[in-house]
Structure formats: C-alpha cells, structure tokens
Amino acid sequence: MESALASWSEFNVAIAGAGAALGGLLIVALSVNIKQIAESRGLAARAGAAISALILGVVLACAALIPEQELWTFGVEVLVGTLAGGIIAFLAARAIVEDRTPGHPHRWDAQHIVSFVFPLVVYAVGGVLLVVSLPVGLVVVALGTIVALIGAVVFSWVALVEILR
Template sequence: MSEALEPWSEFNVAMVGATAALAGLLIVAMSVNIGAIMSSKTLPARAAASIATLVLAIVVTGLALAPGQPLWAYGIEALVAAAVAAAFEVHAVRAIFQDDQHRGTARELAAKSAAGLLPIVAYLVGSVLLLAGVVPAGLMVLGIATILAIASAIVLAWVVLVEVLR
C-alpha cells in the first residue's frame, strides 16, 4: 500500500466489508424474484448494473489495500474496473430508453439513468486525477465515488424489487 493510501485504510476496510455484505443481500433478494425480473425488458439490465456498481466499490476499495502497490497501478486498476462497470450501466440506460412499456419524458428517463451513471463518472474522474498526479483529490473523489456507488446500488436495487411487484 502506498504512503498516500495509508490514511484511507480504515475507510477501505470498512467499505469492502459493508459493500460485500450488501451485495450478497441484494443478490439473495433478487434471486427470490428472479423469474419476474427476467420476464421484464429493463429489470435484468438494471439489476446487473446495480450489482456491477457494488462490485466496482468492492474492487476499488479492496485494491487500495494491496501492499506495495504504486499509485499509478492503483489508478489504472480503478479506471479499468470503472470502465467494466460502465458497460453494465450503459446497457441498463439503453434498456431504459428502449422500453416501450414504461415510456416517460426525456427528463424522467434521464433521471432514471443518472442515479446509476453518477458513481461511475465519479470513479472515472477519481482514477484520472490519480493518474494525473493529483493524488489527494483523486483519492477523495474515489472515496466519494464509493459512497455514491453504495447509495446508487441500494436505490437501483430497490427500484428493481419494487418494479417486480407492479
């Protein structure tokens, strides 16, 4: 672990544990309703994006705890992890915009999409700041991104589980 990451170790340990527990609970909750989720046009993609966002938080905070890792390597790892999660989120956004059954205004569709995109963008920004050498700001943005990822995943998973009952 680099010297700059040392002050973040307790935060990262707490986030890895809490996020992993939350991801497990959400997977169990979704598996109970998997038939209804899979019969929807948008819910599978939204559920996958929610889980991918939590996995992103686990990966980024977990990798921050790796001993002997240079900051540039951590920045690349966080950037790659965010790009992978972004693919899931883009798929969910496309599903939302292509859903003929629950069409809304452009503003409503954008609002549905923003909750999932916000933490991904924050991770991308934090990673780029880290790679650019703006270490304190990059680490702070990655910490904020982790909190946003957890909040976003909870909200999106809740939406999926509520939509199953409609």
C-alpha cells in the first residue's frame, strides 16, 4: 500500500516546479518597478513576505518528496518552516504598519498583512495535524501552498500594475 505522502508526489512535483517558476517571475516583476518598490518600506516588506510564503510552499513540496518519511516528521518540517516564515511575516507586518511613505494608505494595512499571514496559519494547522499523524494535514498543507501561490500572483499584479497608478 502506498504511503500517504507518496500518494501526493505528483502534486508536490507540480507545486515545486510551478512555485519555483512563479517565484522567479515575481522577482522579475519586482525588478521592473524596483525604484517605486524600494521607496516604500511597506511595499518592499510585502514583496519579501509574498516571496517568502511562496518559497515556503516550494520547500515544503520538496520536503514532502523525501522518500520513506513519516507523516509526523513532515509535520515537524512544516512547523519549522512556518515558524521561519512567521518571523519574516512579523517583520514585514511591522514594516507595513510603520511605513511613513507619502501616499501610503494605512486603511489597507490589515488586508495586505492577511494576504501573506493566512497561508502561514493554514500551514501551521496542517503541520499540527501531520505531527499527530492525521493524513488530512496533507490536504491542509496543500491548501496553504495554493493560497500562497494565489497571494504571489496577486502581489505580482500589484508590483507590475497597481504601483504605477
């Protein structure tokens, strides 16, 4: 019988490839308007947090491909990655709230912060479920990765288009 992790191998290979490609495209998108992004502490922080959440998804997809790994072991990896991502998210959130760039509308701060914190919350829930060896944690981690991908695409739009408005 195939292990729970092994049955997700095709998904993880696809996510690792798609996430890595999207991460590269996001960095290229950032370079197009780097002057505007660098001028805003909050916008630069959002960029870093978006890339961090996306790359965490890629790293977790790769970690899930390690052969003969127990669910609880992968759960620990998810939680450690989530903790690292959480530190980056905390620093980014602080930079967004403290951003004094002229024209920075603070009324949107919570929405911007939620966009990169939500995947981390989902990853944490999935990690806990996996640590107690519940295979449903794999579905939750997959959902976190998909949410992180969507967040990166949305931020790419901001970096390419919205920043110029």
